[in-house]
Amino acid sequence: MDHNQLPSGHQVLQQLRARAEKRQHLATQSVGDTMPPDAQRLVQEPQVHQIELEMQYEELLMTQATAEIAHHQYIDLYDFAPVGYFTLTAEGLIHQLNLQAAQLLGTVRQRLQDRRFALFVTVECRPGFQEFLGKTMGSDSRETCELELLREDGSRFFARLEGLAMLSAAGTKYCRLAVIDTTESRETIRALEASEARFRLLFEQSRDAILLIQNKHIIDCNEATVQLFNLPSKSELLGQHVSIFDPPTQPNGQSSVEVADVHLVEAMRRGWNRFEWLLIGPNGQEMWVEVSLTSFSLNGQSILHCIVRDITVQRGAREQLRREKEFSESLLDNSVDGIMAFDAQRRLTAWNKVMELNTRKMEAEVLGKDVFELFPHHREGPEGEAVCKVLAGERVTYYKLKLYGRLGHFESYFVPLLNTEGEVEGGLVLVRDVTERVRLAEEATQLKLRQQQEVHSAILTTQEEERKRIAEALHNGVGQLLYATKLNLENRTGGTFSREAALALLEEAIKATRTVSFELTPGILQDFGLKSALEEIIKRIPRSGLHVHLYMKGSFEELPQQLEVSVYRIVQELLNNIIKHAQAQEAFVHVVHEEGHVFISAEDDGVGFEPTQTNARHSGIGLTSIRNRVDLLAGTLSIDSRPDRGTIVSIELQVK
Incomplete structure (x- = not known):
């Protein structure tokens, strides 16, 4: 029952x-x-x-x-109490115990009867237990201690022991012992202590200035606060009103005290508040700070946790950024190009004055609209394709896009806009009016055509002059020698024929023929290359009139044949000009092939001339032919010459 x-x-x-x-x-x-x-x-x-x-x-x-x-x-x-109860003898033997006591030690009561309680105390705590038991048995008052105990399986737990000495009916003295498991509470206390230590460490070691405010007065602060305001110690702040460093008014002209009260009330109402505030430091210098207020209750009293961060530099940077933004907007509006930008959803985010002028659409009416909503007829055309490519991260340049809907020539540059992670977040379009540039390009093309015609005419003239010179060379040289040989043979009947004279004339005719042939198409150039051909030219120059030095560097075997012939003719013409016009005693010719270019330089110590007057006064010295060859090869030619100071001709040709 x-x-x-x-x-x-x-x-x-x-x-x-x-x-x-x-x-x-x-x-x-x-x-x-x-x-x-x-x-x-x-x-x-x-x-x-x-x-x-x-x-x-x-x-x-x-x-x-x-x-x-x-x-x-x-x-x-007793048996069903949540606290473990033991009855110990004076020797520390377990005489009686309840169910909770057996559960605490992790075994049944029968195994605990008449065993020493000290066996369930850790070795480190046994001296303390013996001292506690002795004090309890020798005292009429309650004794307490906290020890670490052992269960039957060897696991450990913390417990609070409360002992009271009692006398049995037979007059035997024993100890009533209550054992309470304090492991959880001990861990809770330890966790609270650790949490408090962490909070205190966070409070003291925080790089941000932290203050605790009660009734508008500072009740605590950390070291960062002392450093922020450049104070000798925190005692300078404790007990002070929160407005200690406030100027009379804030930049908006409102009273600092009134505005601060509004922020404090707002923090108490919402539980938190954040705002920017102007302070005047002890040195009189203005300081902008960000204030974060958090309200909490402690022992029934409201306290504000205040974090103060110095944002003077950030605010200056933000102000600089604002000015830069205004400058960028001004730059956009004053740009000669039409500029518009859109985000990843093709919504327009920028639209400058040039776009307004050329499309008759104001910025206010286009911002936020879809690009294809604004230009519906461009959705399926190249413009729509360009927008899709830009949003895919590709740069696109289109010519002759009709974004403006008016006559003219326009270039459109589509550039993807990337965020800090490299992801496409929109696109930028620059529409440049190149009508004038196209007109100038057409004029330049016409001018180039005229120049090419003049070059062609000069080449033909040069060719005709070369033919005339060769004809004169054949007529005056080979022709005369052959005619003299003919006359010598015709006089054979008269008895005055001389076989040696005829052979000599024929030998001279052969030499003249070879000279003309060498000038026309030098076989040594095809057989032995450019270096040998130029060395042969130098050998043919009489030493008594002009001493020529030839310097060649680089590999010329892989030069294209046309370029090889052109280099040969240019050097040949330069030497001819020096021989005919320079009246020089010594000349230096450099031919260098390196880094995909051929550099030709000819220097003499002759009479020189004024390069600006070449076309007018020195049209017959062969420079026109050299210029034509250099122009045909897309090279550059420069002449450095002064009267009586010699001449230096420098030519650069690109190997293609």
Whole structure:
């Protein structure tokens, strides 16, 4: 039977009284009124005695019931208590324990009876336990300590021990010991201590200035706050009003005190607030700070956690950025090119004055609109293709796009806009009016055509002059020698024929023919290359008139044939000019092939001339032919000459 279902002592007493009264009433009714008083007394006396015995028996039953209730209460309070209870002898043996005590030590009660409690105390804590047990047994007051205990399986836990010395009925002294597991609370306390230590460390070591404010006064601050305001110690701030470094007014002209009160009230209402604030440091210098306020309650009092960051540099940078943005907007508006930009969703984000002027669409009416909504007829054309390519990260240049819808020539440059991670976040379009440039290019093309015609005419003239010179050379040289040989042969009948004279004339004719042939197409150039051909030219120059030095560097075997012939003719013409016009005693010719270029330099110590007057006064010295060859090869020619100071001709040709 559950002890919770047993009747209370009062209920048992009431039941006994009811039964006794009932029985006494029955006994009174069983004796007639006719019986003599003595007989009635003799009959009623045993009945009353019986009732008294029955009531005593019932009182015993009530006492037993009360004892059972007390026993069950003892079981409730002892065996099922959430605290471990031990009864220890003076020697520290476990005499008695409850269920919770057995669970704390991780075994059953039967295994713990008569064992030393010290076996379940860690070796490090056993001296402390012995000291605690001795103090408890020798004292009439409650003793406490905290030790680390061992379970049966060897695992450890922390517990608080509360001991009280008691005397048994036999006069034996023993210890009533209560054991409470404090591992969780100890860990909680340790965690709180660690959290408080971390908070304190964070508070003290934070790079940001941190203040605690109560009733508008500073109650604590960290070292960073002291450094921020360049103070000797935090005592200079503690107890001060929060407006200690506030100027009378903020830049907007409002009172600092009034505006600060508004921010404080807002922080208390919302739980937090953030704003920028102008301070005046102890040195009188202005300082912009960002203030973050967080409201919390401690012991029923409202406290503000305040973080102050110096943003003077950042604010200056932001102001600089604002000015740069204004400059960029001004630059866009004053650009000669039409500029527009759009984001990844093709929404227009920029539209400058040139675009407004040429499209008749104002910035306010186009920003935020889709590019294809603004230019619907360009969706399927090259313009739409260019927008898609730009959003795919590709740079695109288109010519002759009709974004403006008016006559003219335009170039459109589509450039992707990337964020810091390299992702495309939009595109930029520059529309440049190149109508004037196209006109100038057409004029330049016409001029180049005229120049090419002049070069062609000069080449033809040169060719005709060369033919004339060759014809004169053949007529005056080979022709005369052959005619003299003919006359010598015709005089054979007259007896004056000389075989040796005829052979000599023929030999001279052969030499003249070879000279003309060499000037026309030098076979040595084709057979032995440029270096040998130029060396042969130098050998043919008479030493008595001019001493020529030739310097060649680089490999000339891989030069294109046309370029090889051109270099040969240019050097040949330069030497001819020096021989005919320079009146020089010594000349230096350099031919260098390196890094894809051929460099030709001819220097003499002759009479020189004024290069600016070449076309007018020196048209017959062969420079025109050299210029034509250099122009045809897309090379460069420069002449450095002064009268009586010699001449230096430098030519650079590109090997293609």
